[in-house]
Amino acid sequence: MSEKDELGRWGEDHAAAFLARAGYTIVERNWRCQQGEIDIVANDGRDTVFVEVKTRSGLGFGHPLEAITSAKLSRLRRLARAWCEANAQDGVPARRRSIRIDAISVIRRAGAAPVVEHLQQVY
Secondary structure: OOHHHHHHHHHHHHHHHHHHHOOOEEEEEEEEEOOEEEEEEEEEOOEEEEEEEEEEOOOOOOOHHHHOOHHHHHHHHHHHHHHHHHOOEOOEOOOOOEEEEEEEEEEOOOOOOOEEEEEOOOO
8 A cells, every 4th residue: 555545544533533423323434336435424413415535745845734625525526426325225325314415524733732723613
């Protein structure tokens, strides 16, 4: 696994733990379909939450959340729809719950605790 992939996995682990501590139920991680991947699917009360996680080892290339462009948000909306369709029961899409797209940034700095920032409903 490349160093970048390891950093991404590390960030996703911290993001999932952060959500769990905040009372979210993690439904799936790294859900994939032909259109792409959703980092984390979680339940927050009545909401199904699709979470994009961005991790950096510093701010030299900008804040992690700056990497979430309008094109990325459009793709995340398509992926959320695909997840709902794939998780349909008896032909009824899994949209009985409200859905939202959140973003989490994780910054890893040497010798310090990770900095986690959670933005709800980013679109």
